[in-house]
Structure formats: structure tokens, C-alpha cells
Amino acid sequence: MAVETEITGRFGPYGGRYVPETLMAALEQLADAYVAARDDADFRNELDYLLKQFAGRPTRLYFARRLTDAWGGARVYLKREDLAHTGSHKINNTVGQGLLAVRMGKKRLIAETGAGQHGVATATAAALFGLECDIYMGTEDIRRQRLNVFRMQALGARVIGVGTGQRTLKDAINEAMRDWMASVETTHYCFGTTAGPHPFPTLVRDFQSVIGIEARQQIQKQEGCLPDAIVACVGGGSNAAGIFSAFLEDESVQLVGVEAGGKGLDTGRHAATLAAGRPGVLHGSFSYVLQDDAGQTLPVHSVSAGLDYPGVGPEHSYWKDSGRVRYTVATDEEALEAFCELSRLEGIIPALESAHAVVEARKMAPQMNSRQVVIVNLSGRGDKDAEEAARLLGDKIGKVIQA
Amino acid sequence: MNRIDATFKSLKKQRRKAFMPFIAAGDPGLEATAAILRAIQARGVADLVELGVPYSDPIADGPVIQASYQRALAAGVTPQGILDLVGRLRSEGLALPVCLMVSYALVYRPGVEDFVARAAAAGIDGLIVPDLPADEAEPLAAALAERGLAYVPLIAPTTSAARRQQIVARATGFIYCISVAGITGERTALPAQLADYVKGIKKAARVPVCVGFGVSRPEHVEAVAQVADGAIVGSAIVHRIADHSADPPEKIAQVVADFCAELAAPLRR
Numbered sequence: 162m163a164v165e166t167e168i169t170g171r172f173g174p175y176g177g178r179y180v181p182e183t184l185m186a187a188l189e190q191l192a193d194a195y196v197a198a199r200d201d202a203d204f205r206n207e208l209d210y211l212l213k214q215f216a217g218r219p220t221r222l223y224f225a226r227r228l229t230d231a232w233g234g235a236r237v238y239l240k241r242e243d244l245a246h247t248g249s250h251k252i253n254n255t256v257g258q259g260l261l262a263v264r265m266g267k268k269r270l271i272a273e274t275g276a277g278q279h280g281v282a283t284a285t286a287a288a289l290f291g292l293e294c295d296i297y298m299g300t301e302d303i304r305r306q307r308l309n310v311f312r313m314q315a316l317g318a319r320v321i322g323v324g325t326g327q328r329t330l331k332d333a334i335n336e337a338m339r340d341w342m343a344s345v346e347t348t349h350y351c352f353g354t355t356a357g358p359h360p361f362p363t364l365v366r367d368f369q370s371v372i373g374i375e376a377r378q379q380i381q382k383q384e385g386c387l388p389d390a391i392v393a394c395v396g397g398g399s400n401a402a403g404i405f406s407a408f409l410e411d412e413s414v415q416l417v418g419v420e421a422g423g424k425g426l427d428t429g430r431h432a433a434t435l436a437a438g439r440p441g442v443l444h445g446s447f448s449y450v451l452q453d454d455a456g457q458t459l460p461v462h463s464v465s466a467g468l469d470y471p472g473v474g475p476e477h478s479y480w481k482d483s484g485r486v487r488y489t490v491a492t493d494e495e496a497l498e499a500f501c502e503l504s505r506l507e508g509i510i511p512a513l514e515s516a517h518a519v520v521e522a523r524k525m526a527p528q529m530n531s532r533q534v535v536i537v538n539l540s541g542r543g544d545k546d547a548e549e550a551a552r553l554l555g556d557k558i559g560k561v562i563q564a
Numbered sequence: 565m566n567r568i569d570a571t572f573k574s575l576k577k578q579r580r581k582a583f584m585p586f587i588a589a590g591d592p593g594l595e596a597t598a599a600i601l602r603a604i605q606a607r608g609v610a611d612l613v614e615l616g617v618p619y620s621d622p623i624a625d626g627p628v629i630q631a632s633y634q635r636a637l638a639a640g641v642t643p644q645g646i647l648d649l650v651g652r653l654r655s656e657g658l659a660l661p662v663c664l665m666v667s668y669a670l671v672y673r674p675g676v677e678d679f680v681a682r683a684a685a686a687g688i689d690g691l692i693v694p695d696l697p698a699d700e701a702e703p704l705a706a707a708l709a710e711r712g713l714a715y716v717p718l719i720a721p722t723t724s725a726a727r728r729q730q731i732v733a734r735a736t737g738f739i740y741c742i743s744v745a746g747i748t749g750e751r752t753a754l755p756a757q758l759a760d761y762v763k764g765i766k767k768a769a770r771v772p773v774c775v776g777f778g779v780s781r782p783e784h785v786e787a788v789a790q791v792a793d794g795a796i797v798g799s800a801i802v803h804r805i806a807d808h809s810a811d812p813p814e815k816i817a818q819v820v821a822d823f824c825a826e827l828a829a830p831l832r833r
Contacts, residue, residue, distance in 0.1 A: 178700060180697065
């Protein structure tokens with residue numbers, strides 16, 4: 162499959178390149194540069210060095226004893242991407258793409274960001290490689306992820322607020338694409354997830370595959386076996402593709418993707434593209450998408466800015482149709498509960514995105530026996546969500562007691 | 565013969581270049597669009613018309629056309645509503661060639677063949693799909709050919725010579741040459757290297773070549789006509805429509821027709 166996707170950018174019927182002609186040359190250049198880099202020992206060595214010494218890899222695979230006890234079933238492990246530099250898995254991709262940008266002679270990085278994690282990771286890579294950096298972010302996301310806005314600015318990036326549409330991730334991608342249309346000769350678009358036009362779905366998955374490769378070795382060393390299930394949240398799908406990719410051939414390993422159920426699927430206020438969408442075209446690829454009957458993109462909602470997106474990576478569409486991955490949803494309310502539970506039982510504050518994966522693991526673990534193992538990909542840490550979670554949870558999180 | 569081909573044939577005989585205004589359909593309402601098309605034809609100020617189909621996420625468009633699409637969508641304008649309008653105007657005697665500028669998401673959703681069949685039934689003459697590169701366009705090109713509609717591909721300044729060859733080979737109707745790497749929008753000047761770039765496409769092309777993106781003043785139209793077969797003006801017109809959106813349809817139509825007359829004047833001398 163890998164060879165085929167490199168040439169055609171297709172995962173079964175999904176993927177492809179549905180972009181203005183203006184961008185085609187840059188996408189071809191990027192695909193060529195990527196294939197050449199991947200086969201180049203110098204590139205691999207430099208990337209491995211930076212992932213280890215700069216990004217802090219490998220991240221730990223942590224046995225969550227108290228969660229395991231509380232849930233009363235499978236042994237629960239957390240793949241600690243929250244401990245990677247900048248606080249999420251996004252750094253794996255941006256260090257890789259930053260290196261590629263330098264190889265291609267590009268002087269500037271642009272990116273979209275929803276939760277701000279990809280924006281921070283891109284700004285970090287830009288600082289590392291001495292590149293200019295502009296980050297597009299919806300103004301609604303700027304409001305709810307303010308900490309990350311400051312981090313990007315501290316790293317030397319410009320944050321450009323996008324006030325069109327729903328003022329979230331989708332609209333930020335539109336604006337970044339428009340920037341790239343005019344700046345394509347000198348600028349690399351550091352796309353943040355396994356969606357978009359070819360080669361992004363393949364390239365981002367490959368840069369994130371380090372998560373799965375590590376997790377596979379770690380669980381074999383720590384448990385002496387493969388896991389029974391792996392659970393990851395899915396917005397565009399990069400952390401999920403990264404961890405799933407190492408286990409696709411292991412039929413005994415159940416792979417589970419968790420989308421944003423928002424206020425509930427029946428309310429229409431969600432971002433569950435695979436659960437409620439249909440194949441269509443958005444942002445350069447053919448994949449499941451939330452659209453109306455005419456093909457207009459539908460409004461979406463999630464408490465988590467990183468999952469608040471009406472599209473999904475084409476490889477996930479392929480895995481859904483083939484049945485290799487089971488996709489489900491977690492609601493805003495469930496995610497907030499899991500955010501609190503993981504914080505209190507394990508001392509780990511998860512990103513609201515990652516909390517969606519915790520929700521599903523919590524449902525699955527009690528149905529499994531104590532010899533079985535489930536890995537949750539804890540894709541990011543929750544510092545960025547503190548303000549928004551506090552607003553939504555109100556007094557439930559606790560009150561300051563007067564001395 | 566397709567109206568586009570017939571128009572370019574007749575223009576060639578008269579040794580004239582084409583003027584093609586772009587109108588965002590349904591902004592500020594379908595009645596305004598109808599009035600504009602009637603006025604443009606009655607005044608004889610355009611040779612072809614490009615109708616933009618409002619889309620929620622038009623990544624090739626600048627702020628003026630984005631805003632226009634948003635207004636139309638907010639007013640409930642749909643692709644079928646636009647096709648119905650064109651069908652009605654055809655039965656009233658609209659004879660101008662009409663091309664749809666439409667995102668592939670809207671063509672794919674109902675099905676490529678279904679969309680093309682309905683466009684043909686409405687009297688549309690060709691499709692320009694700005695986010696469908698030649699590599700992915702075969703099903704659409706085939707469906708259009710079957711119905712006698714033009715498949716109008718785009719070429720950008722970043723297009724390689726090899727890609728250009730592949731694109732011109734499949735083109736029917738005309739080729740849409742994007743003047744500059746970037747999104748739609750008014751610009752003060754055209755790129756200096758435009759002439760050489762267009763000449764390169766003209767040499768390879770078997771159908772007329774029209775230039776759009778950034779063409780916004782009579783002097784731009786004149787400059788484009790020196791090298792290409794036609795000039796396309798979009799944002800500058802849409803901008804004027806937006807400025808008059810509170811006016812009645814007839815007033816908007818008059819403003820647009822006046823501006824088209826001004827833009828096309830260099831081609832009519």
C-alpha cells in the first residue's frame with residue numbers, strides 16, 4: 162500500500178489532489194523532496210537526532226495503575242505524547258516538515274492551527290531552523306486557546322486571526338491555503354494533519370508513525386505482548402494515524418478512533434465526520450466530510466478546538482470502509498469528565514482532544530479482562546485548555562477556600 | 565455548435581477580443597443576478613458571462629468574492645436555484661454564452677454526471693472548476709464532452725511546461741489563464757511577465773486563451789487583449805455590486821452594465 166500511495170496519493174478511492182492549479186507545482190515538489198529525503202541517510206539521521214535531543218523522544222509508555230483499578234478491567238497504558246516538547250505529538254511532524262522546507266530552500270513556514278498545538282509546534286520548528294513563520298487561527302479558537310497564542314508569539318511567529326465562517330480550524334485552513342497560493346515559491350505550508358492534498362496525508366502519517374513504532378516496542382518490552390486495543394482521538398487524524406500505522410498488520414490489535422460527538426450526534430452539533438458524514442471533497446482531498454446535499458460544508462461543534470473540523474484524513478476514510486479501524490464518538494460532556502478523572506486519578510491533565518480517547522477507553526476497559534491491555538494515545542497535555550475547561554466546568558472543578 | 569465556440573469564432577472574424585465579466589450568482593439575490601444578465605445582454609457590453617456558484621470554502625478566492633458568496637449563501641442561494649434562473653433566462657431569450665465557476669465539492673456531491681446533465685438542461689455552456697486540477701478532471705471532462713459543454717481548465721504561472729501540455733490537450737471552449745500566483749482580487753498592476761507567459765500558452769493551445777485574476781481596470785483589459793483572446797474581470801465588478809447591494813435589482817444591473825461598458829471599451833474601438 163505504501164508504494165501505491167506515494168505515486169497516486171490514494172487510499173482506496175480516497176485522497177488525491179483537489180487544489181487550484183497554482184498549488185500543483187509546490188505539491189509535486191514537496192512529494193519529490195519527501196521521497197528523496199526519506200531515502201537519504203543524512204535526513205533520517207538529522208531527524209532522529211532532533212526527535213531525540215530536541216523533542217524529547219521516545220515518549221514514555223506509562224502503566225496507569227489507578228485508572229486500571231478504577232475501571233476494573235483491562236490494563237491501561239498511556240502513550241505520553243503530552244510529554245513531547247511543546248506538549249503534544251505535533252512536534253514530530255513539524256520538525257520533519259521544517260527539515261524538508263530547509264532542503265527545498267523555502268524561507269518561510271505557514272500553518273493553520275485549531276487548538277494551537279500545531280501552531281506552537283510549527284512556530285517552534287521555525288525558530289529551530291531560522292525560518293519566518295505565520296500562523297492562521299480562527300478568532301473563536303484564539304479566544305479559547307489564548308495560552309497557545311502567546312506561546313506562538315513568544316516563539317517569534319505572527320498569529321493571524323481568521324474571522325470568516327465559524328472562525329475555527331476549517332476557516333484557518335482556507336486562509337493558509339490562500340496565503341500559499343500567493344507565496345508558494347518561497348513558503349512551505351506546514352500542514353498539521355493527515356488530511357489535505359497529496360502528499361500531506363502520507364507525509365504527516367509517516368512523520369507521526371514514530372508514535373506507533375515506539376509504542377509497539379515499549380509494550381512488547383513492558384508486557385511481553387501486543388496490546389489488545391489502541392484508542393486515539395480523531396480530528397484530522399494525525400495522532401491516530403501515527404499510532405495505528407505500526408499495528409495495521411496485527412489483526413489481534415483492535416484499533417479505535419474517537420471523534421468529537423459535541424452535544425450529541427442527534428443534535429447536529431458535533432464534528433463526527435466519519436460517523437455522520439459522507440464521501441466528498443474538502444480542502445484538497447476526497448474523504449468523508451460533513452456537507453449538506455448541495456456540497457456546502459456544514460457547521461461543526463466540539464468543546465475541543467483540535468477536533469472541531471468537518472473533514473478527516475483520507476486514510477481514515479479508507480480504514481473505516483475496510484473495517485480495520487472502528488470509529489466512535491465521545492461527547493463534550495464525557496470529554497470534560499474524562500479530563501477531570503485522568504487529572505485526579507493519575508496526576509495527568511490531558512488535552513480536551515486526548516480526553517475523547519480516554520472516554521472510549523473507559524467504556525472498553527471494564528468489558529475486557531485483567532490480562533488484556535489497552536493503550537490510549539495521550540496526544541497532548543491540557544494546560545492550553547485550563548481556561549476554557551474552568552469556564553465550562555465552573556464550580557465542579559473546585560472553589561478557592563479562604564484561609 | 566456550443567455558444568462559446570460560436571462566440572469566439574464570430575469574434576475572430578470581427579478581429580475582436582472577448583470581454584467576460586464574472587458575476588457571483590445570487591448576490592445580493594437571484595433577481596439582481598437576473599437583472600444584471602438581462603442588462604448586460606441588452607447593452608451588448610459582454611461577449612460571454614462567468615457565473616460564480618457560491619461555495620462555503622472557496623480557497624482560490626479573495627475577500628471580495630468570499631464575502632459575496634457568504635451573502636448569497638445567507639440568502640439561501642443554491643446551485644440548483646442558479647441553474648433554474650439560467651434556464652428561465654434562456655427561455656426569455658438570453659443568448660450570451662454562460663460558464664459556471666463552481667467548486668468541485670458542489671459538482672461531486674450530487675454526482676458529476678447529474679450535475680452536468682442539469683447544467684446542460686439549464687443552458688449552461690461550460691464549467692470552470694478552480695479546485696480540480698487536470699490530474700483529477702477526466703470524469704468531469706468526459707461528462708461535459710458528452711453533453712457538448714466546454715471543459716475550461718486553468719493554467720497558472722507556476723504550471724510546468726509538461727503540465728501545460730497535458731492541460732491544453734484536454735481543453736475545450738477556452739483556457740483560463742491565471743495572471744498571477746495568488747487568489748482572486750483587484751490589483752493595481754498586471755505582472756510584468758504576463759505577455760511572455762500568455763504567449764507561451766497561446767502557442768501550445770488549440771482553443772482561445774482568456775486571462776483573469778487581478779484584471780480590474782480598462783487599461784488592464786486593453787493590455788490583456790494585446791496577447792490573449794479575452795479578458796475576465798471578477799472582483800472589481802463584484803465589489804461594485806456589493807457597494808450597491810441595498811439598491812433595487814434594476815439599479816444594480818445598470819451600475820454593472822455601465823462598468824462593463826467602461827471595461828470593454830478598449831476592445832470595442
